[in-house]
Amino acid sequence: MPPKLDINKAGWEQSEFPVLCETCLGDNPFIRMSKQEFGRSCGTCARPFTVFRWNPGSGMRFKTTVICQTCAKIKNVCQTCLLDLEYGLPTQVRDTALGFVNEAPTSDINREYYAQNMEGKLDGNKSGLDTSKAQSAGKEMLKQLARTDPYYKRNRPKVCSFFVKGECTRGTECPYRHEKPVDNELAHQNIQDRYHGRNDPVARKILGAHAESQGLKPPEDQNITSLFLSSLSPDSTELSIRTQVLRSLPTVQPAELKSVVHVAKSRCAFVNFKERDTCERAAEAWANGLEIDGQRVAVKWGRSKASKPPTPVTSSVAVAS
Amino acid sequence: MPKIRTTRTKKPPEGYEEIESILDDYARKMRDAENESHEGKRKAESLWPIMQISHARSRYVYELYYKREAISKPLYDWLLKEGFADANLIAKWKKPGYEKLCCLRCIQTKDMNYQGSTCICRVPKAQVRSGTVVNCVHCGCRGCSSDS
Numbered sequence: 001m002p003p004k005l006d007i008n009k010a011g012w013e014q015s016e017f018p019v020l021c022e023t024c025l026g027d028n029p030f031i032r033m034s035k036q037e038f039g040r041s042c043g044t045c046a047r048p049f050t051v052f053r054w055n056p057g058s059g060m061r062f063k064t065t066v067i068c069q070t071c072a073k074i075k076n077v078c079q080t081c082l083l084d085l086e087y088g089l090p091t092q093v094r095d096t097a098l099g100f101v102n103e104a105p106t107s108d109i110n111r112e113y114y115a116q117n118m119e120g121k122l123d124g125n126k127s128g129l130d131t132s133k134a135q136s137a138g139k140e141m142l143k144q145l146a147r148t149d150p151y152y153k154r155n156r157p158k159v160c161s162f163f164v165k166g167e168c169t170r171g172t173e174c175p176y177r178h179e180k181p182v183d184n185e186l187a188h189q190n191i192q193d194r195y196h197g198r199n200d201p202v203a204r205k206i207l208g209a210h211a212e213s214q215g216l217k218p219p220e221d222q223n224i225t226s227l228f229l230s231s232l233s234p235d236s237t238e239l240s241i242r243t244q245v246l247r248s249l250p251t252v253q254p255a256e257l258k259s260v261v262h263v264a265k266s267r268c269a270f271v272n273f274k275e276r277d278t279c280e281r282a283a284e285a286w287a288n289g290l291e292i293d294g295q296r297v298a299v300k301w302g303r304s305k306a307s308k309p310p311t312p313v314t315s316s317v318a319v320a321s
Numbered sequence: 322m323p324k325i326r327t328t329r330t331k332k333p334p335e336g337y338e339e340i341e342s343i344l345d346d347y348a349r350k351m352r353d354a355e356n357e358s359h360e361g362k363r364k365a366e367s368l369w370p371i372m373q374i375s376h377a378r379s380r381y382v383y384e385l386y387y388k389r390e391a392i393s394k395p396l397y398d399w400l401l402k403e404g405f406a407d408a409n410l411i412a413k414w415k416k417p418g419y420e421k422l423c424c425l426r427c428i429q430t431k432d433m434n435y436q437g438s439t440c441i442c443r444v445p446k447a448q449v450r451s452g453t454v455v456n457c458v459h460c461g462c463r464g465c466s467s468d469s
Contacts, residue, residue: 034434053434058452167361173454 011116012038013049013068021078021085023150024063026056042068043191045115046108052079060155061175066191070119074104075195081154082194087146090194092203096285097138097145101250104196135248137296141288145210207284214287218280219301225258225279226272226302227286233295238262241269244292249285252278270302323348323403334396340385344405347378369461372424375407376460382406383414421469423462445469 014037025031031054039051049068056063065079072079075091084094094100105111160176162168168178181187185201194200211217229241242260246252258272273279286299323344324330354370382405386397401408413419413428426432427440441455442462446469449455455464 032435058450162361162363169361173456175454 009048011119012047013042013070015050015069018050018052018065019069019072019079019085020065021081021083021088021150023088023152023154024056024078024080025054026060026155027150027152028057031056040066042066042071042115044068044071044104044195045111047112047115056155057152059157060152061157063155067195068115070115070122071195073122074115074118077195082191087142088151089142089145089206090197090200090203092194092197092200093145093206094142095197095250096203096207096281097141097288099135099138099248099250099285106192106196135291137286137288137291138248141210144288145206207287211284211287216283216287216299216301218283219304221304222276224302224304225274225276226270227279227283228268228270228300228302229290229292229297230268230300231295231298232262232267232269233293234267236262236267236269236293236295238269240293241271244290245271245282248290249282252282272302323405334393334399336392336396337399340392343381344378347374347381350374351378365458366461372460376410376423379406379410383411387415418467420467421465423457423465424460426459427457427462427465442466 018033033052033054036051036053038048040049041047042049043066045068047068047070049065051065053062053064055061063080067077067079067082069079076085077083077091078085083090087094105114157176159179159181160168160174162170163174163176163178164181168174168176186205189201194202197203232241238260241262242257245260246254246257252273256274256278258274259270261270261272263269271282273282283299283301289296289298291297326333351371351374354374357370359367382397382400385392386394392400400406401411407425410422410425413422413425419428422428423442427442430437430439433439440457440459440462441449441453442457442465444455444464445466446464449464456462
């Protein structure tokens with residue numbers, strides 16, 4: 001029976017062309033691709049999909065698609081490198097900057113079910129991502145971070161495993177790279193985490209570096225868990241600030257926010273978090289500022305207790321806590 | 322792989338004694354290759370020596386009969402039947418363009434990455450893009466087109 005007539009196989013993907021980014025396709029505009037129907041199970045939803053394989057240029061390794069088109073469209077990512085199609089950034093960076101929620105389930109059967117449902121909703125080549133209601137500060141941050149020209153170094157061959165063991169006999173004929181492998185955090189990545197945007201080392205590096213360049217380097221003192229928002233709009237209230245803060249940080253539960261202290265007179269506010277880690281994630285997300293009540297708000301790290309700014313702030317913290 | 326000969330098996334046709342020592346050499350080489358360790362080799366590489374010895378033996382039988390005409394038809398048929406040479410491979414060698422074919426897998430178009438193509442070792446040397454290392458995964462052949 002051809003797969004499509006079987007009810008259990010009706011959702012299997014059959015496609016004519018992959019969803020790919022410019023870098024993965026390589027510099028040659030004429031490439032030859034091989035297509036294999038139901039060649040492999042999708043790296044995220046585990047359903048069989050049409051695998052494409054091609055060589056992105058001489059001296060490069062063969063690349064293949066690793067996730068199915070439904071999954072790629074839901075997140076608007078490349079089927080091979082899992083980077084965002086518009087900005088070329090990891091999903092975690094994009095979602096943090098734009099304040100998107102990761103709603104895809106991660107348990108085995110649920111993710112298959114979810115992918116099947118989403119497939120019906122995505123019509124044609126439309127991506128499942130709606131960026132219209134995202135914050136302009138977030139979009140600006142992505143524009144700064146995005147790489148404009150394709151980065152073909154990503155298509156290089158892998159490091160020769162025989163060379164690493166010191167026994168490659170092929171010498172200069174070896175198509176793999178003869179280099180010492182670097183063993184850092186970036187060497188440990190996996191498809192699931194990269195796709196869903198959880199503890200992605202690349203994203204952590206990008207966001208950390210960006211926050212630092214924007215003057216939001218996490219202070220040495222580990223007790224500091226507050227961020228300082230200044231130049232607020234005159235009609236902001238504590239409630240509107242809290243709402244906007246939580247909306248821009250979908251991963252943060254309301255309970256993780258200790259307090260929001262609004263100093264209406266000087267048009268500034270302190271956002272206090274319970275955990276240092278949450279605070280650092282928030283600083284990374286707001287590296288380019290935050291929009292509250294139509295006003296771009298500047299973000300700074302709070303000061304440590306010893307050199308705390310004058311009385312009104314300390315008293316209000318005391319009131320709140 | 323030639324069948325094991327015992328006292329009950331039929332006697333080989335005439336002329337076998339002259340080539341027996343060379344065929345025994347091949348058998349010994351084959352046994353050594355079979356017992357060789359796969360350590361330090363790539364996955365694809367481990368079967369190459371076996372393919373190469375089998376090719377060389379087929380070639381030897383082929384040349385004995387067709388080129389040097391040193392053996393009789395019954396002996397040649399017996400050698401093929403006993404598996405000293407690959408009849409299908411020899412059949413290809415008789416065709417123009419396939420005179421040096423390394424193995425049958427290298428001309429199986431269905432096994433290739435792109436529909437209707439053959440192995441890299443079948444590409445004539447003049448047409449191979451410079452910088453390409455020709456060393457096929459099936460048998461380790463470095464080029465078996467008729468012009469090479």
